[in-house]
Structure formats: structure tokens, C-alpha cells
Amino acid sequence: MSVWGAMQFAHPLRCIQAYHELIALAGFTHHRPDYGIQEIATDDGAIVPVTETPVFTTPFCTLLRFSRQGGGAEPRVLLVAPMSGHFATLLRGTIRTLLRDHEVYVTDWRNPRDVPLGQGTFGFEDFVQHVIDFLKFIGPHSHLVAVCQPTVPALAAVALMAADDDPDQPASLTLMAGPIDTRVSPTKVNEFATSKPIEWFRQNMISTVPRGLPGAGRRVYPGFLQLCAFMSMNMDRHSKAFADLFKHRVEGNVDKAAQIRSFYEEYFAIMDLDASFYLHTIETVFQKSALPEGKLLFKGRTVTPRAIRKTFLLTVEGERDDICAVGQTLAAQDLCSGLRPYMKSHHMQAGVGHYGVFNGKRWDHQIYPVLREHIRNSL
Template sequence: MIYDAYQNYANLSHSVRVLASSSERILSLWSAMQFASPLRRMAAYYELVALAGFTHTRPDYGIAEIATDSDETVSVKQSEILSTPFCTLLHFAREGGENDPRVLLVAPMSGHFATLLRGTIRSLLRHHQVYVTDWRNTRDVPLSQGSFGFADFIQHLIDFIKAIGPQSHVVAVCQPAVAALSATAILAQDNDPNQPASLTLMAGPIDTRISPTKVNELATSRPLNWFKEKLIGVVPHSLGGAGRHVYPGFLQLAAFMSMNIDRHSKAFVDLFKSRVEGDFEKANQIRTFYEEYFAIMDLDATFFLETVETVFQKHALPEGKLLIQETLVEPRAIKKTFLMTIEGEKDDICSVGQTLAAHDLCTGLRPYMKAHHLQAEVGHYGVFSGRRWDKQIYPILRDHIYSST
């Protein structure tokens, strides 16, 4: 019922936002004229109305070229390597970078598309070939394709690592850190020749018992049935995934925004003021962020509920009890993959220490094969995007990858 109500509202409000968007463009042109400057306030208002809505379609990556360290602009080629009903493995390669280290960038399946990592990809492309897990919106996946669970996520990573080949490097951002560590462990347990040369876990919930955040506390404050009853919806009949049980993206985004509602409210006020005052660079930065932030995707209910239970309630991996297709996941089996963990000092989603816990699990690695970086003055998103990511974190990650190649 909740999904049907949301979709009906979204369909009705879409025409309003389209009208507001058209009005904003017209008024913006008029406001540029000296005699019509008061219209700038109306244009800014219509911009807010047009922006305040969700889209369920993945935005374009828009990475046709990048600037190298020498400020030379080179083209970037994007291609598909593998495709499943739930994910496409994309390959980004810059001109002249055919021999660069191959990096599998594991994007979160947590309500946003992989395009949220656009800035991460751009940084990595300066010195690496980048493969990205481009997860599909499960509300568009036909029910006939079956469900998608936690084990399926891990199997996807194993298959992708094998497709990329030996001496690859895995970088997992946030939620998939547990899956990436598990996939690497399973490959090690099988003595697979495709074991990655390095594994980097960024702001991921390896052990959420350490300094629990509000997200962690919510996950443990309710029984699993509560999440199933309160947060799971059914995709409406008008969509491609009709009948599929999902954790809707609009509920996920509402939950995240409620944690920092004052910051988001201030951002919209700043967008309005900046547009009216003519600070278009700042206004465009805010608008670009929210255009991406409001592009949302649903999660298969099986994956969501199994993640809540396995990662946040039972702490199966750090407890040594994680079973994937009857195989016990043993991080201590990892002996050939260099490990790096990265955390943000002000992360309120995955607190300091939760990702570092991976070091205690990987007892088979010699000390020189482990590294950790705590970035000062950044929150969750600052670990993988923004100025500090590009100028301070990325160089450390780059050196880690090259030293283990």
C-alpha cells in the first residue's frame, strides 16, 4: 500500500515539477536582463520546486574525459564487461592508460546509484583502469529473475574479480565492505589464482559493535520482523518489477535525510540565496549534489533484510559465523592480498574503528601487508568524495595500490 500511495503521488507531482522546471529556465533568461532582475527570486523559487522530487533512473556518469596530472585532457572510454539481471560491470579506461592497474570499485547497494561515486571514479582514472559495479534499480527487474540476497552480492563480486583477472585491486565503499572482504576470503580459501593484489575498505561496517552510530542502534533496537512489516513494500503493477518485495529508495533517503535534516534544510536555503545573489557557482554545486542525491533505487527485500540480520544484528563476520552457501567465511585465510582500511574522523554512519576491525580478522596477513588511514575533518561522504578525498586520501590509496602491484 505504501508504495502504491507514493507512486500515485510521484506521478501527480511530476507534472508540477516539469512545469516549475520550464518556468525556472524561462525566468532565469529574463532575470539576466537588467530591467528584470526581480524575476531572479521567482526563478530561484521555481528551481527549488523543480528540484524537490525523486527520480528512479540512473543518471549518466558523464565521464567522457579527464585531466591528467600534467593538466592534459584525455578521453575516457566506457564499456560493459559483464551483465546480470541485477548489475552491470562497467569498465572506464583513459586514453593511454591501457597498462594501468585494474581496480574494481564496489559501489554501495544502499539507495543510490553507482553514479554517486562519479568523483571517486574520476580520481582513480588518473592512474588506474576502473571497473564499477553498476547496480540496477530492483524495481525495474522482473520478478521472474528471482530474488537477490546477501550471498548473491558476494557471488557477483567473486565473478567480477575473476572476470577482471589476476592482480586486480578491489576498493569497496561503505556498505559492501563486508561483502568485499568475504569475497576475498572465499577466493583465498579456494586458493584461486584471481585473488586480488590489494583490498581497500572505505568507511564500511565490518564490526558495528564498535562505537555504534544511530544507524547501528536502529538496526539492533527492533526485531527483524519489524523491518519486514514497516519498511518493505511491493513494486506497483505499472513498473517492470511488479510484485517484487523491496525496501523502497524513497524510504531509505527519508531515513538518511532525517539524520541531518538541519543541514539539508540549510542547503536549500543556501541554494535560494546564492541564486538570488548571483553566486551561480555555489548554487550550481548545491543543485548538482541534490540532483544526484535524489536519484534513488530500491533494494530487493531479501538483500536488505539479510544485510540487517547478518551485518548489524548477528555481526556474523566478526563473530566468525558467516556462512555463504554452506561455506564458512574465514578472513584469516587471506595471505596474498594487501589490506588497507580508510575511515573518516566525523563519520556518523560508520564510526571510527568499525572498518579498522578488518585488521583483527585478517590474522593471516603479515603486519607490513596491512595499512590504515584515518582522515581528519571528514564525514561519511568525505571519505570518497570532495576535496579532501581527492587531495589527501586518494594519493594514499594510489600508493597502496601501486606498492602491492
């Protein structure tokens, strides 16, 4: 008998419980999990309470403010979460780390299936406008951090504010693992987005929110399609994770099993995308490369990143990122040609994939110190 077989024989009840856990975990949910950030540990080891407060609400998003007790007049950071099939709670680890030294504002996007059709659609320009409105709400000398997909609308928002010499344009901008120029080292995600005409995506990737839900009748890109696409890119890794979860449960390794379960509970909480936003992003960002081509429009205006002259820029990439490859985010450095060299910096993190850029040990101990110093240098 193999060691694995012997273990199953020795722990039959644990095996049954582990099987049931895997079955239950495999289901999707469309409900946003809680952030669960009631307290954080400071660098000196102290445990301090954290307050979560909604401060600005639109039909499609709530701006949440996270502040820790005794924080005082810390730099204010607007963290723009991706709208790519998951809720903003996927960034809770990012938020926890940022809270050590900053007051953090987060774009808590609402699932479009829960937004009544009468509220209108939500497109790429609406995303850009939300970033601008939130920056103006937070006020001058703020700091903007965008993770993955929103790096493009975030850069566009800052460029537009710079062109207007807006007093609320941020002091610093950090773009992390985003598709600024997807022509650089195209990934499977990029290749798929350019493999079909936009009409194909409209006909095959869009569905209608069913009756009985608040957003009934709204056209959306279902979140489960995005999740399945991401999982198919790393099926071996996900299969191993489920096998490890089963093994840890049977062996009684509670902490290791809980860590895997916690990740997938979050990962399987899915959010749809408004069809307008999804299709415009596919066409503008991936198919036409409108931003690096100098052809991105916002309400008829051409977006010109070279207009940015007062906002310090940091770009961050992961060596093993298979969603936004090395070089795609770095492209922002050349686009922001109006910035003086000392106002631009880049960090390429060795040994991490896409998720590791903004979560995990290397984010905590190697990437975050670079971001923190970037913000301090811009003050």
C-alpha cells in the same frame, strides 16, 4: 529592511526562479543519472578522453569499464558501489580520481523495480557471488575497492577466494568507511537496525513494486525510506544547503548554485533494494555481527578472513563519519590475522564525514594518494 529582504526586492525575477528551482529539485526520481565522465584532467594538466564500456551483465548489475585514452597497462581496479538507496553514479567523483592512474571497473547496480520477478531475488550471497565473478572476469593481479555497505561482502568474497587459493584473488583490498563491526561505537544507523526484531523490518519496511513497472510484484525496501533516514540525521545541514542554493541564485552566483543543485539531483535519484538483500544485511551485518563473530556463512561455508594471506589490506575511515563510526572499518585489520603486518595499513582522515571519505578535496588530495601507494606496493 534587512539585507536579505532588500536583495529579494532588488531581484524579484531571480527570487521567483529560485523558488521554482527548489520546488522542482525536491522531487525524487528512480532513473539512474548518467556518469558524465567523457574526459578527465591528468596530473600534468592534460585533458584526455574517457571511454565507458559495459563488459559483463547480469539481471541485477552491469560491470562498466572506464578507461582513459593512452592509459596502457595500468592497474585494474574493481570499484564496488554501495547498494544502499543510491545509484553507483554517486561515485562519479571517486571514479574520476581513480582514472588518473588506473583502469576502473564499476558495479553499476540495477534498480530492482526494473528487474522482472522471473529473474529471482537478489540476496546478500548474490552480492558476494557478483564480486567473486567480477574479480574472476577481470583476472589476476586486480585491485578491489569497496565503499561503505559493500565492505562486508567484499571482504567475504576475498576471504572465500583466499580459502580456495583462487588464482584471481586480488592483489590489494581497500575497505572505505564500511560496517565491518558495527558493535564498535554504534551510530544512529546501527542503533536503529538493532532496536527492532527482524520481523518488524519485514512487516514495516518492505513494500511491493506496483503493477505497470518491469519488476511488478517484487518485494523491495523503498529507496525513498533510506534517503529520508539519511536526511533526517543531518536535517540542519540539508536545510542550510537549500537556503544557500536560493541565496546563490538570487545573488547570481551561478557556479555555487550549480554545485549544490548537481549534488541534490544525484542525491534524490533513488534506487530500491531487493527485500532479500535488505533483510539479510540488517540481520547478518547489524543484528548478529556475523562476520566479526566468525559466523558469517556463504552457501553453507563459514567465511574466514584469516585465510587471506596474499592480498594487501588498506582500511580508510573519516573522523566525523556518523554512519560508519571510527573503528568499525578498522576492525578488518584484526580479522585478517593471516596477513603479515607490512601487508596491512590504515588511514583515518581528519575533518571528513562519511561522504568525504570517497569524494571531495580531501579524498582527492589526502586519501587517494594513500590508496594509490597501497596499490603500487601490492604489485
